Each structure stands twice: as structure tokens, then as C-alpha cells.
Amino acid sequence: MSDSHRALECDGRAQSWATRKTAAKSQRKGEPEVHMTDLMRRLSTPWSIATERAARIVDANLPPGLILDPAVGSGIHLASICLATNRVGLGIELDEEAARFSAANMNRLLLKGKDPGRIAHRILIGDGVDASGALSCLHTSLKSGGVAATPPIAMLHVDPARPLDAQNHTLDEMAPPLRPLLEAWLPHMETDDRGPALLLDLSPRLSKKQRAEVDNILDELTPDVNRTWEWLSQGGGRIDRLSVWVGPLASEDNFRSIRMGPSSVESMVSSTEQSLFISEKKTMPPSFDDWIVVVDPSIVESRLHVDWLSTHLNDTYNPIWQRANLRRPVLVSKSPPPSTLISDPFVVAVGRVVAHRLSAPNMENAPTVARAAERAGIGHLVLRCEVDPELHPKIQKRLNKALKGVEGSRGFVIDIPVSSRDGGWHVNFVTCSEN
Template sequence: MNEEPTHIAIQPSAEIVKRAEKIAGATSARKGEPAFHMTETLGRLSTPWSIAKARAEQIDATVLPAGVILDAAAGSGVQLIALTTGLRRPGLAIEIDPDIALLCAANMHSSSEEDDFQRSMDRVLVGDGCDAENAIVAFWNSLREAGTRAHPPIGMLHLDPARPRDAQKHEISEMQPPLAPLLAAWSSHLETGPRGPAILLDLSPRLSDDQQGLVDAVVETTFPGIPRTWEWLSQGGGRIDRLSLWIGSISSKKTRRCVRMGTKKVMASVEGEPRSSDMAKLELPPPFGAYLSIIDPALVHSGLHEAWLEQAVPEESGRSWLRLEGRRPLLITTDPLNTDA
């Protein structure tokens, strides 16, 4: 008696797009952006195209290990599509919900170019992202059935795990699929470059410092000594919009990065090492001619506010932090800020 397959492979195609139309039509979130098949819930959870595209543009394709790009909890597939089209690599998506997997496959096909050979190796697997052994076999079998004899390795892993909605704080124990088992399962299938395998973790911006430390511990246990860069991304509005961890081949030489994102592209970015700051108490009103500035809290949370400040005001300028907590950190300086910093 044959066992039921653990993963069902879907090859993106025009026929898949027709089937997806019965679940959700394709719409564009913003003028000039690609149209994606999404339910209302999926649309709220998916990474905005501008951010997904900006992330792909941050990666140097020449340092990426050989192989396909894997998204182990793909959802709509928007981030995977940005990575595969931007880096010219085949994509492998895994999604446990069959309907969402179908939408993901439709989005992958609709976003592809007819003459792009890489797209013929794109696949979506319906199944568990933590079951690496069966997933990779299902992927290879699907390629073989389509006439491709190659057994491509995994060149990059992306993971954006689900977490509870509307919670003020998140913990890594709430992530689905769970982080530690998933990284352990795929560790032996990841190609390695000079700085290790390439992994991008898209995490909740509501993770506390302690929870971020637990993520670091999981990564260090699975890949001892691997370099990594934490990134805080803000779109303004007094909050942290995205928190991600760039690991191995796609990490920076610095441990932290803060990105200010505009509507379509990165407006500013600063990298460095975290430093603490002292706050000044203002006993009297600010002196005439001083400059009071509200600073993006993502910059303070990243610990890079002092590194940014060195670029933002002249060395001889007086500066003091009046507030570092909350959504409106406050800075006083004797000179105006350099808006290009």
C-alpha cells in the first residue's frame, strides 16, 4: 500500500492562474506595482512590494551561494518573487494551506517573463516547511517529471513565520513554523559561501531585546560562528515597521543596520555597532536658536542613533538627547541636522 505524499508539488502555469481566479482576483496595491492574487487577510499579512523589492536589491547576487531560493512559509509569495526575479534564481515555495499555495503559484507565474528559463524550475509545495527531507525529494521529483534532471541545492532560505495578530509583544515560541526545528531541518541542504549559507529571517518588530537574544541563540546553535546583521526598517509614523535578521552570505560586515523606507525606495540607511547614550535634563527652556528634532524610534531601537548623529551634525556642534524612549525620541542640537545623513 502506497503512503500518501507529504508534499504536493504545483508548477506555476496559466492553468494555475485560472484556478486562482476562482479564489481571489489579481489586484495591485499601488499604481505601477505588480498585481497579485490575494484574499483580504492575505493582503494584510503580505510584505509590501516596495519593501520586498528593496530587500532583494540589497543582496549582491555574486556572493550568493549557488542554488534555488527557498521560502519555507511563502504565503502569497511576494517576497520570494522579488528575490527570484531580482536575483535571477529559481524559486521554491512551501505553504501548508492548499488555497494559499495555489495563489502563490499563480502569483509566481503572473510575475514571470516567458523567456526566463529560471522560471521553468519554480515550484510550490503544499506541505510542512519543517519537513526538509521530504520537501526536497518532492521538489526534485517534480523537476524530473517535467524533464529536468538537475538536483539543485538551496542557495538561500527566506522565512517569514506567522505570529499572533494584535498582540503587543511577540515571542519566538509563537512562530509558525517554529524557528529552531526549521533551521535545523534545512541546515544540511543549504549551500555555503565564504561567509556561510544565506538566510533571511523576517521577524516581528514586536520582539523584545530578550526575544531577539533567543533568536540569536537559535542561529548560533545551528550555525556556530556565522555572521549576522539585525535590520530595523521604518516607514515613518513613529514605529518600527519591519525587523529582520540577515545571516551568513547576505549579512553585512556590521552587526546592525537601520533603514528608512519611502513609498517606493530606500531613503536612507546606516550601519554600525550599537552604542548607549546619556540623556540630558533640561532645567531651563532651550536656548534661543537651538534646534529640537524628533528622531525616528527605529534608529534608537537599533542602537545606531549615535553613529547616525556623527554624520548628521558637525563634530563641533553641541548635542544632547532629551528623550530616548517611546515613539518620539527628542534631540537638541546647536546646528541644523544634515538631512542627507
């Protein structure tokens, strides 16, 4: 037996070990109970995202074989794919404690019973890049467990650990690194004419250049195989996940943007081509009564904004992108947005301009900002502009306090770049009423 890896069975023994270490807990209301350390909790894929993806993987008609996750972490994502596809899972994890928790979680999450597949799931402690060491260990372990044939590999899912400031690092600093990982596993994968089934979970903070590097790796290692880049947002004003779906997992379109609700996809936009970058119109500040639409950043980041917006344009609604490259892109128009746009899940907020100011809301001026909003009939004001993340909740609290008991509509403050007389630009803080 290779001593590069050690195999763990996903059984009651693994679960008892984990229970003695840390009780299983539900990460969010309604989700199954799993064992995790604090670090694993931070790194793990939310159950809602894992199960939603797994449901889409079922439709891919994968070739025969098992699901491989060579950086398995908590095992949550692997278990959700195995459950949905009714496949055997092989997880590999460098960190021994995480691997043991992962084996316990697989046991908890997978269906109980005497199905022969049930005894074939394995978590290996060791390096996910060492494919031959892992396969030799798997083979020996399955054989001694009474499973004569080692299944082929139908799909590889990987969610590498990455430095927090991912943009300042090279792709090689992903753990495990993408290129050697794919080079090691691709020769062992079962493929049909659609190429290998890969789901690469990448950092949503990857720069354009880093995304191009991933494309280069895939062009080289999986030539002529379809791939779909996917930006997923859960509506919190940021991109939550960036992934590439390859081969049988790719769709006809090369790019898609998804807005996830609490447990299911609320909207999806996809296209074979990305639009050009938006050239921001830094014109005059929006006038009183102009309409402001705050858009989910995944639509702009995926550069699917033209496809998306075109479905909402009509004879009277023809907005400009007044802010495109910050966290919350903004559309400005004189005429009201159509109801289809107002109810679109990629829209974060819609309002009409009721006040302007040149300085950002802060701890001192929050009561003044609140009074101006109150005069415009606003009873609850939400900060949707860039302010120091540490101060953000404090300023919001102060606004809430100043407006306590005030009857009125909801409103928000947004920052909008506008051109200055000297040819440069500055930021205008605009209060909008959602009435």
C-alpha cells in the same frame, strides 16, 4: 511520492484558478497585479520592500541553487528575489488557498518564456518545517515535469506569521517556528566559507530578550557566521521591519538602520557595534525658541544613534536626547541644527518651541491648542505626541478645522518628559513651529 506535500506548478493553470477565485489587483499604485485574500494582504511584504531587498541580495554572490521560502504566503517576496537573482524558487505554504494564489502570483510576476528555469519553480502545499518531505515531493514533481536534477538550496528567506502581541509570546509561537525550521533546512543548504545565506524577517515588535534568543539560535546553528541585524523604517514613526541577514547576505557591519522612501533606500547607517542606551535627560521643559528635532525611532531602536548623530555635530550644535524610549525620539538644543541634519532622511521634523501645555491635546481643548499655534504664526499643526490611537485622527481633524484658512507655517505638537519638583517626572506638550 511523499504524501506530506503536494506540488503546484507556477503556470497558466494556477493563474486561471486564482483569477476565477479573486481578480488580481495592484496593492499600491504602480505595483504589479497579484491575487490575495484579505488575510494574505495583511501578512504580505510590500512589493517596494521586497524588490529593494532583492536588489541587495543580487550583490551577495550566492552559491549555486534555488531560493527557498518555507512560509511563502502570497509568493511576492519569493518572486521578487527570483526575478532579481534569476534563480528558481521553491515556496512552501501550509494554507492550501494561499499556496494556490502564490503559484499564480509567481506565474504572473516571473518573466515569461521558454527558459528551462521557468518550468522548475514550485509551490508546495504542506509544512515548511518538514524539509525531507518537501524535498522528496519537489524531486518527484520536477522529475515528472522533465527536470532531471533537483537544484541545491542557495538561500532561505522566511517571514514567519507571528502573533500580533509578539512580545507576550515565545519565539516558538512563530509559524513556522525558527529553531526547528533552521535545524531542518540547514543540512540541505549549499554553503561556501561564508556559511548559509539566510534572510530572517522577524517581528519589529520583538523584545531585546527575544532578539537575544534569535542570536542564541544562530550562534548555535551557524557558529562563526557573520550576521547583520537590520531595522527598517518607512518614516511613519515606527519600525516597519526587523530582519537578520546571515552569511553571504551579511555585511561587514553587524547592525544597520535603513530609512526607506517610497521605492528606494534614502539613507543607511551601519556599525560593527551598538551604542549604549541613551540616558534620557529629563530636565526642565525646553525653553521658548529651543530647537527640537524629532528623530526616526529606527535610529534609536538599532542603537546606532551615536554613530548617526556624530556625523552632524559641530562646534555649536551639541543637543541632548530629551526623549529616547518612546515612539519618536527627540533632540533638544539651544543652537540651530546644521543643514545636514535638517535634510537627513532619519529626521522626521525640525521646529522651534513656541508654546507649552501640561495636558495632552484632546477633543475639547483642540480649538485652544490651535489658537495658541495660530498666534505663533502656525497655519497647519500636526499631532506628533502620544494620544489614544482611536482619537488621534479625530483630534487632528478638529485642529485642521480650527486652523482652516489660516495662513502660516507648519508646526507640530510633541510630548516631552520633564522632571517634576517632587523628584518624579511628567509630560509637557510642546508646540513647535517649522518656520
